[in-house]
Structure formats: C-alpha cells, structure tokens
Amino acid sequence: MKNENGDENNNQQTDSQRFVPRTILTVTNLGIRRSERWLFRDLNFELKSGEVIQVVGENGAGKTSLLRSLCGLLPYARGEAKWAEIDESECLPLFLGHLPAVKPELTVFENLKFHPIAGEFATESQIEAAIEEVQLGFYLDTQARYLSAGQVRRVGLARLLIAQTPCWILDEPFTSLDVDGCHWLEGKIDDFAKNGGCVLLTSHQSIHLPTPPKLLELSNAEQFTC
C-alpha cells in the first residue's frame, strides 16, 4: 500500500516500530503577533517522528497562524522554530492549508501531476493509485470544478499519498469530509505516524486514533502587553 515510497526510505518506513526516533521540529519561546496583538508569547514544544500533535484552542487563538508561521508563511515575532535537517530524498514538510488548493479548471489528475511535490517525486502510475485510493478513480479526467466540496478536499488530501516527507502539517483537514472520509484520513494519519512520520494538525473535532494525539492548547484568554 505504501508503494509510493522511494527505495531509500523503504527500510525505514516498512519496519514499523523500529524507525529511528528523531526530533523533526523544535519550537522554543515562540511568539506570534497579528495586528499588534500577541496571539501567544511563549510556546514550547517538540515534534518527534511517530507523533501526532493536535493543536486546539478557541477561534482566533492562533492555530492557523501557528501552522503558517512554522511553514515560513508568516514571520514570528519572537522565539525560534527549528526544523531538523531533511534528507535530499525527501521533500519539505507538506503543508495543506484550510483552502483545498485545487484548481477548478484542471482535471483531478492534472491537479496532482502539476503539484510541485509531484513533479519531481511521483510517477504517473503513483498519482493514479493515489487518486484510486481517495475513491476518485472515476473522476480521473474530470475537471475539478464539477466535483463537490468533499471530493475537492479529497483531491487535496491525495497529495499526502504522493509526497515523501517526514512531516505533515494539516490545517483543518477534516473539513467537508464525510464519515467514511474522516475514518480513512484518521487511518492514514495513524499509518503515517506508525511508520515514523509526524503530524501536526488543527481540528475542531476529536480525532480517534489507537494512540490518541497529544494536545497542544493555545489559549487567548490573556491580553499581553509589553
């Protein structure tokens, strides 16, 4: 099932419990400000391979801002977020935002084919297999504009299957998925973690995994002043 892995990674990933645990991301004293307001000022956590961390907090607590700044989309105001060195065989941490990033005028296949991570790492048959797996095989050559919101979300998530990366960063990945889809995604996250990947995600619903995810609580109760 994990046929999309490259040769170099095979040993590490199929040998389920015996991957070498390593720290992928270290966050120290991280603080983010938006519109002259601190969302949080002293965030410390580590993300190790095999871990799933769910970021929880009220609306506006800074969950999305945290994920975006860890990816480098949003500069942080203080502290440090350090990624472990990533092998050349793998690509960067895969970030999927709360928008599906699927182009309506491209077909399902093209959407994955022209995604930058796919261009170098995945073959056409791997892409087709990924589309089969998210149950969109029938729509392979359909333009994404004819799909429903849930199906579009599935196209976006199919990228998880073709990326070879040690880390997934997912912002509200369960949005507009049906019950089956949610189960499928939970299963994927579990598999990925068991094989040495690490996942950092936000979600409003609780996630049912065999080993429950660690919770990282952001609270915006405090209004900071400096």
Next chain:
Amino acid sequence: MLMQLLKRELLRHWRCRQDLINPLIFFVITVSLFPLALEPQGQLLARIGNGIIWVAALLAAMLSLESMYRDDYLDGTLELLLLQSGSPYQVVFAKIISHWLTSGLPLVLMSPLLAVMMQMESESAIALILTLLIGTPVLSLIGSVGMGLTVGLRQGGVLLSLLVLPLYIPILIFGAGAVSRASMGMDYSGQLALMGAFLVGSLSLVPFASVAAIKVSIR
C-alpha cells in the same frame, strides 16, 4: 521545475480561454472608440494612432494582470506553490512568462490589424510591432509587482491601476515615441535599445520585488 510550472500555467489559461480573449476585445474596442470620438480622417488618425494603440495596450495588459495571481491566491494554491516548489523565483518567473505569452503576445499579434484601422504607414506599423514586442514583457514584469502587492486586497483592481500605471510611463513614452519617429521617417533604433535596456533591467530586478510583494500579501 520551471517547465513544469509553466506547463501548468499555460494549461490553466487554455482551459479558460474566454478570460484571455476579453482583454483583447477590450484592446480593439478602446482603439476603435477614438475615431468615433474624433474625426475619422486618415491624416489625424495616422498622427495620433501610435499613442492610442500604446495606451490601449497598456490598459489591456493591466486588465489581464488579475489572472496572474488572484485565482491562485483565492484557492490557496499560491502559498503551496511558494512553499513547495523549491524557489519562489521560479514560480514568479513562470507566472510572468505565461502572462506574457497569453496576454502580451496576442496584443502584439493583434497590433497590425489596429495599425491598418488607424491608417498607419507600413514603416510605423513595423515600428509598432517591434516596440510592442519589446515593451509588453516589461508591462508583464512591472505588473507582477503591482499584482503581488494587491492580490490579497478586496478592492485591489482600482488600486492596481494607481500603483502600476505611473510605473508604465517610461515604456509608454519610448514605445509611442519610437513609432512616431518611424512615421516621420527617422531612425528609432535608440528608442528600441532603451526599451531593451528597460526589459533587461526589469528582468533582473522585478523577481526580487515580486517575491517580496507576494510574501507580504500571503501572510
């Protein structure tokens, strides 16, 4: 990687051909309004045709800038592209090249027709095509900075014209100037050379400004 991005852009544009044709129709309509507003005399039209066609080309190029980053910004593709394509400069370059291929080049191809409508001599028509050929890439390049700055704004369209049009002025002056020199039978290679210099200059500087602008916009 650049080819991959470029292919994706062109495919996208090909799927929405209608959006590409609209600026072209705008270009032709704007130019054909002038003879209606003025007198349709050959002498007058030939004398001011260069300016009219160049201004219309400027406006049409600006109208089509929207297609550069806006859609990708709205559905979240832009941030994915910047994060995962290795170099944001490649993304910007692919966008600029595809914008020129899909909006600048059609303007150039359309210009002989308009030159005929404006009763221009063949000398000036050739000059018009040459200046547009060198000038429209500069329009795409400078436009990408303006579009990058306004992509995240709701009322971005009007603001875009306020930001970009003043920066288009040198190209307008030399483009239209070269054509009018050609119509007087004078040598215009100096103007072409200067426009070429603008092209090289903006090719080397614009990517930095564009990437900086987009990075600000997608926060």
Next chain:
Amino acid sequence: MTWQWFHRLSSPKWFYQISGRWLPWIMGISLLLFSAGLYQGLFNSPIDYQQGHTVRIMYLHVPTAFASMMFYVILAVAAAVGYIWRIKLAHMAAVSAAPVGAAMTFLALSTGALWGKPIWNTWWVWDARLTSELILLFLYLGFIALHQAFEDREVGDRAAGVLAMVGIVNIPIIHFSVEWWNTLHQGATISKFEKPSMDPAMLVALLLMIFAVLLFCTAIMMYRMRNEVLSREHNKSWVKEVVGQ
C-alpha cells in the same frame, strides 16, 4: 556597540521623548526662517525684467518642489530600512513622510500652474518638470492608498515599503524619459530656470525659503510620527502614562 546605538535610536519611546524636546526648536527656527525668507523674497529682492512681480512665486514653488522630491527619498530610505531590518520606527517615518511629501507636491504643482498663467498664458504646460511632479504625486498617492488598503498596519507597512523601493528605482527612469519626451515635443520652450545668473538677493531669499520649508516639513512629519507612535503603541505602559497625564 554600534548596534546598541542603532536599537536605541529605533525605539519608539526614545523617539517620542527626544522629538518632544526638539520639536519647539525646529518649529521655531522654521518660522523665523519663513519670516526672514518671505521678507527677503517679497520686499527685498528685485523684480525680474521680463516677469515682473510674478517671479516671486518662485520663492514658494522651488522650495516645495525641492521638498517634494527630498521627502520621497526620505520615504523610500525609511521604508527600505524598515523593510530590511524590520524596524517599526522606520516604517512609521515612511508613513508619516508620505502625506507631507504629497502635500508639497500638490503645492509645487499649484504654484507652478499659478506661475504658468501669466508667463505662458495657460494654467498647465506639459513641461518636463511639471510632468515629473505630476507623476511624483501619483506615486505618493499610490503609496498612501496601498498602505491604507491593508487592515493590518504592519502588513501595510511592508507592502508599501516594497512599493516605495520600486518607486525610488523608477523615479530616475521616469524623470529621464519625461525629459526626453519633452525635448522631442517642445524643444523650443525656454525653461524658466535657465538664467545665466541669479541676483544674489534672490538667491538669499530662495535659500532661506528652501530651509524654512524643509524644516517645516520635518516638523510636520515629526508631529505625525509622534501620533503614529502613540496610536501603534497604545497598549504599552509608557504610552498610558504619557496620555494619562
């Protein structure tokens, strides 16, 4: 050592305190220079043998035009410093310089039009300098509009900063192309400044006025910056103390 100094300079609080001490002096000197310059310009300088008393518009036109260009440079440098080193105070300076520069550009344009009416018998002439000023006004307005379009002021700072840097690279190119365009189309027009020599009394008046306008603009910019500091740092304790008094 030097960096410490740099950071102290870039602290909004430090700026607020020091500017409070300097501002009365700057404003006072500027008013003194204004009165001296206006007296020199209006009563103590000769009339032009062609233009008569009209030439006195120069004492307002030239200084405002000079200030309009200088403040764009100040704006762009401040924006670049703010963008590169992420210094908030520099962004505040850029944002405060923009309306002042735009106002000066507008004044230079309107005094130019007033001057043009008796000399060229028309309010507006597509003279190279006036056209460049007009484009400069567009650049200022673009900067202000872009900055205001962002809800988050810090994002607006950075976006407008990029625009200012692009603008400052383009200004020489725009100026040069306008000059070329102007010589192509109206080479015969005699420029109003190309006089072989200027009467020393006129020169003194002009210099006095230039310094007066520059100091005045600086003072206005500092007032604006102080406002900017207070409104951006409004939840800091020192601001609460200052405002609470």
